[in-house]
Amino acid sequence: MKRLSVCLIVKDEEELLPRCLDSVKNIADEIIIVDTGSTDRTKEIASFYTDLIFDYQWTNDFAAARNVSLQHATSKWILVMDADEYIAVDEHSQWNLFLDNEQPLGYLAYTLPVVNFTGDKEYQDEISTSPVTRLFPNFMGIYFERPIHEQLTRGAQGELYHKRIDLIIYHTGYQDQRVNEKNKHERNMQIFNDMKNNSQMSDYDWFTLGNQYRYVQDELQALECYEKAIEGTSATLAWYPHCLVGLIILNYKQDRLAESWKWTEYKLSEFPEYSEYYAIKGIHFETLGFYVEAAEQYRKAVEVAEARAAKRQEIWLVDPMYSFEMPVQQLVNVSFKINDNQQAIYWLSKLLNKNTRNPRVLLKLVEWLNHNEQPESIIHFLDQIYDKSNKSEADLLYKVSLGLGRKELVDYYEPHIDQENLLIEDHLRLGIVRHNHDTWLKYSGMIIGEDDKDIEQFWIQIAVGSLLWKDNSILRVAINSRRTEDEFKGLLSLIASIPSEGTGREALLTEYADDIFLIAKQLFILKQYDCFDQFIQATKTPKLVNQLANYFYGLNQVETAMSYYSVLLSQQQLDEVSLENLGFYHANHGYSTETVEFLEEAVRLQPKARHLYHTLIQHTSNDCKANFIEKFITEFPQFSSISFLNNYFQHEKKI
Template identity: 30%
Template sequence: MQPLISLCMIVKNEEKVLEQCLSSVQELADEIIIIDTGSTDGTKEIALKYTEQVFDFQWINDFSAARNEGINKATGKWILILDADEYVKQDEVDSLRNMLNLTETDKPVGIVVDVMNLTGNSLTSTTGFYQSSGTRIFTNGHGIHYENKIHEQVICQDIMAQFKVSFTVFHSGYVTQIAEEKKKSDRNMEIFNELKKTGKKSGPYEDFTIANELAAARKLKESVYYYSKCIKRSKITDPWYSHCCYRLIIIFKILKRYNEAYAYIEKGLQLWGQYTDFHYLKGAVLNEFGMYEQAVKAFETCLAIAEENGKQNKQFWLIDTDTCRLFPFISLAEIAYMRKDIGKTVFFLTKVLQENSKSFIHLYRLTRLLLQSEPPDEISRLLEQIYPQNQPFNCYIVFKVFLELGHELLASKYLDNCKALNLSMEANDMVRYALLTRNEKIASEWLEKLPSNSDSMYSNALIAALASKNPSWIYQYVKDSSQPYYDIGQYVICILEQNQVEQYAGNHQDQLYALIVDLFKLGYFEEFDQLMNLVENEALLNKVADFFYEENLLEIAIQYYSALINQEALSAAGYMNVANLYLSQNEEEEGLMFMQKSIDMDPAIDRIPYLISLLSDTELISAYQDKFADLHAGYNQLPFIKNLNA
C-alpha cells in the first residue's frame, strides 16, 4: 500500500534539534527520508532511530539540489517538507491526514501552511513568534521540484492548484542561540555572493531574503537597500510585502531614521490597520519621543484589537504575535513605572508574565515591587498562579529571582522545592545562597566548583572576604593580576587589614559597581557603606543612585541624588528621575524645574516633547519648541511633532 505522507528533510549537524522534530511527526509521516549533507555530530544516529532511509549527499551550496534528492526517493502520495529545527503539534495531525486522504492526487496540488518562527535568545527562553506561511505539502510527482540555490521555491511544470489548510509548523531556527551556532547568515551570504557572480537575474523575493540575511548580520544600511528594492518590485498582495514594511520600520527606528519609519507606519496602518503590528510600532516610536499619552493609546489599541478579534475567533496579528499583548504590556509597564504608578506597574508586569513566564527580568521587576508591599505568603500565592511548583523550570526561576533579590525566606522556600524535584543546582547560585544565609563553609565548598578565573568566582570571593572580614578569600581566589577584579581585591585587602585607605580611583568601575550592588542586595549593609564611603567617581555615584531609583528604594535614591545635586554632579538622567518623582507626587513646579535642568544638560529627543506636553506657560512652550526645532531639525515634519508645535 502506498504511504500517504513522505517527510523529506535535509540535515547537517542537527543533533540539538532533530529529536524534537522527528518525535513530533511519528503519527503524521508514514515514510521519513533524511538527506544528510555532511554531519559530524550525532545527527545520523538520532535519525536512524526513526528511519532507515538516511542518505549521504555531498553539499554543493545548493538547497534545491538537496531537497530534490529527497523528493526523488519518496514513495508517498504527498510530500511534507520540514527542516530539523521545526516541529508540529499533535492536535492538528489527525485532521491533516484525514484531509489529505480525501484530496485527489491525480493533478498537482500544493498546500500552504502557517509557519510560526520562534523568537528569543534560546530554545528555553523563547519570547514569542512571528508568522509566515509557505507551501510545505504537495503531491508527489507531476514534475514538482525545487529551484533556487537558497531560499528554494516549489516549482511545477504544470498549473498547480494551491490552497491553505489549518496546520502549523513551528520553527526555532531564528532563535538567537540556534542561529549563531549554525552560522546561518554566513552560510547564506556565501551562497548569495556565488549567485551574484553568475549574473542571473533575481526577483523581489530574492531581494527580501538577501535583506533578511543582511539584517541578521547587523548590516542594517545594506538591508534597507534590499528591503526597499523588494517593495518597489513587489505587489501589495505578495506575502513578503508586509514583512518588508514591518522590518524596515524596525531598522529605521534603530538607525534613528524616524521620518522614514513613521511613513511606513502610516502606510502599514492604512493597509493592515485591523491587525496589531503597526499600531504597536506607532506606539514604540511615540514612546521614543516622549509622547507618552499618545503611545499609551496606541498600545491600548493593540490590546483592544486582540480582545475584540479574539472574541470573534479572528486573527488579530499580521506578522508578530508579540505585538498583540506582550510588547504592549511591557511598554505600558515601563511608562507606568516611569510615572511611579506602582499599582498599574504591578498589573502590567503580571500581564507580561502571563504572556511569557520565562522572562526573568520582568519577574524580577514584579517581585521587587511586591516585596515592598505584600507579605511573603501572599507573594507566593500570586506567583504560584503563574508558576505552578510541580514544574522544574518554574521552581528554578522563582528560586533564582528571590536569590537575586536577596530574600532569604523565599529563596529558601523555593530552593526546597527545587530539591524536592531533584534539580541539579548551578554552583554560582549556591555560592550566592550560602553568602545570603551567611554560611561560609558552604560558600567555600561551592566556590571551588566555579570556573577558575571567572567573574562569578572573583566577585563572590570578594563578597565573602568583606562579609567574613578575612582577606584569605582574596589571596586564594583573586590572584590573577591581569583581571579587572584584582585591583579591587587589593583595595579590599587594604580595607580589611586597616591599612591607609584613600578613595578608590581605579579603572574598573563596572566591576566595583556590580560588587557594591550585590553587597546591598545580599544584606551586607555595613560592607556596602564601607565601600561607598570610599567612592569618589561621579559616574559610579550616579549609577548607584539610579540603581536605588530603579529598585523603587526612593528614600535612599533621594539621599544620593541630593548629595550629587549639592556637588553639582548629578547626571541628566538623574535630574529626569527626580523630575518624574516630583511629578508623581503632584509637585509640578519642582518636577518641571528638574526636567528643564535635565534638558539643559542633555536635550534628548524624548525629553523636550515630554516637557512641552506638561507645560502651560506659552512662552516656555514656544521656547522649547524652538529648542527642539534647532536641535532636532530633521524630525520637525513628523506629524506628532507638527501637532505638538501647533
C-alpha cells in the same frame, strides 16, 4: 494510496536530521531523502528511517534538487521540509485531521507558519515567524522554480493559489551557531550573485536576499534589498507584510524614524486588524517621549490580539512577539516611567502568567515587591501563579529568593527543592542570607580553589561577607591566589583596605564604582543597614550616590531616593539619569517649574536625548516653548516630517 510523502534535500545534517525525522515518522507514509554530497553520517542516519535515499550532484539550484525529491513521491500529499526543521509531536492530531479530511485541488497549495528560532540557543526568546508554502497535492503538476528560496508553481497550467493553514513547522536553521557551522551565507550569496548577474531577480528574490543580509546582521544591505522588493509589490502577497515590517524595523534601528513612521502610517495601517500596527506605532511614540500615547497603542495591540484569539483567528501578522510580549514589556517600562507603579506591576504579572519560567520577569517583579510588600503578601502572590510542590518551579523561586536575599522566602521554598541541585555559589549566598559565617568561609574557600570561578558575582559575595563579618582572611587568600584574575584582585584589595585611606584611593573608587554599587546594593537588600551606611561613607563618590539614588527611585523607594538626590543637588553632582528621573517625577506630580529645571539641565548635558523634549516643552512656559521646539528641530532635522510630532509642535506654538 499512501497519504503523505515527506521530502527533504540534505547535506551534512547528522546533528539535526534525527530530530526532524523523529518528528514526522509517525505521520509520514514515506520519507524521501535527496543527498547533495554529505561527508558525515547523514545518509547512515537517514537509513534508519527510510530506504528512499537518492544521491544528487549539487548545481547551485535548490528548485532542481527539490524537484528530484518530488519525482520519487507516491503519496496523495507532499510535505517539503529541511533537516533543521521539525513538527511538534503533540500537534500530530491536527496534522492527521487535515490530511484525512482535506480534498486535494490541483490549483491549491498550503502556506504554513514556520516558527524560526534565531538566537544563539534554541531556548532563547528570539522568535519570528514566516509563511512558507510547503504542503500540496501530488500528481497534479506542481513543482518548484527559482534557484534559491524556491517557489511552487503550476507552470503553463495556470496560477497556483495559496491557502493559509495553522499547521506549524519549527525551524532552527538560522541560529547563529548553525550559520557559522555550515557557511550557509556564503553558499546562498553565491546563488544570489549568479541570479543578479543574469538579471533574474524578482521582487520576491530581493526580499529573500534582504532576509539573508539581515540574518548576518548586515542591516544596511538588508534595508536596500527590502526597499527594492516592496516597490510596486502587491500587499496581497504572503511575503509582503514580512518585508514591510522588516523595512520599518530596520529604518527604526538606523534612527530613520521619519522613514519608519511613514511606512507605518501609509502601509502598515492597511493591516489594522493585527497587533503589529499598534505595537510599532507605540515604539515611535515612546521613542520620542509621548508616553501616554505609547501606552494607549500598546494596550490596543494586546486588545486586538486577545480579540483575534477569542475568535480563534490567526493572532499575529508577522511575529507573535508583537501580539503580547513586546507591547506588555513596553507597558511595564512606560508605566514605571510615568510613576504608575500599580499598572507596571499589573503588566509584569501578566508577563509572568504568560511565561512562568522567565527568570528575568520573575526577578524584576519580586525585587520590586521585596521592597514594597511584606513577605507574607509576596508568598501569597507567588502561590497564585506557581505550584511549590513542582520541583522545577520551587527551584526557580528558591534561586530568585536567594538572589534577592529575602530570608523569609528562602525558608518558605527550601523544603520543596532538591538540595542536590544547589551549586557552590548557592551555598555561598545561603551563608550570607542566613548570616552564617562558617558556611560563608567554607564555600568562599571552595570557590577560590576552582580554576573557572572568575565571574563577578562570586567575588561580590566574597566582598559582602568580608564586610558583614569584618573578616579579611578570605580576601587575602583570594588576592594572593594565582587563580584570581587581576581585575578582581584590585577590587578585593580595595575592599580589604576599608576603612583606611591611601594615595590613589579616589582613582580606584572611580575605577570600581560599578562593583562598589553592586556590593552596596547587596548590603541594602540584606537589610544590613549599619554595614551599608559604613560602606557608603568609606567608598562614596558622586557616581555611586547617583547610582544608589536611581536604584531606589526605580524600586519606588522615593523617600530614600530623594534624600540622595538632595545631597547631589546641593553639591551640583546630579548626573543625566538623576536629572531625568527628577524631571519626570515632578512632571508626573504636576510640578512644572521643577520639571523644567531638571529636564532643561538634562537636555543641556545630553541634547540628543530625544525622549526628553516632549515633556520639557509640555511643562515650560508659553514664552519658552518655541525655543525648545527650535532646539529639537536643530538637533533632529531628520524628524521634521513625522506627522504626530509636527502636530504636537503646531499645537504647542498656538498656546
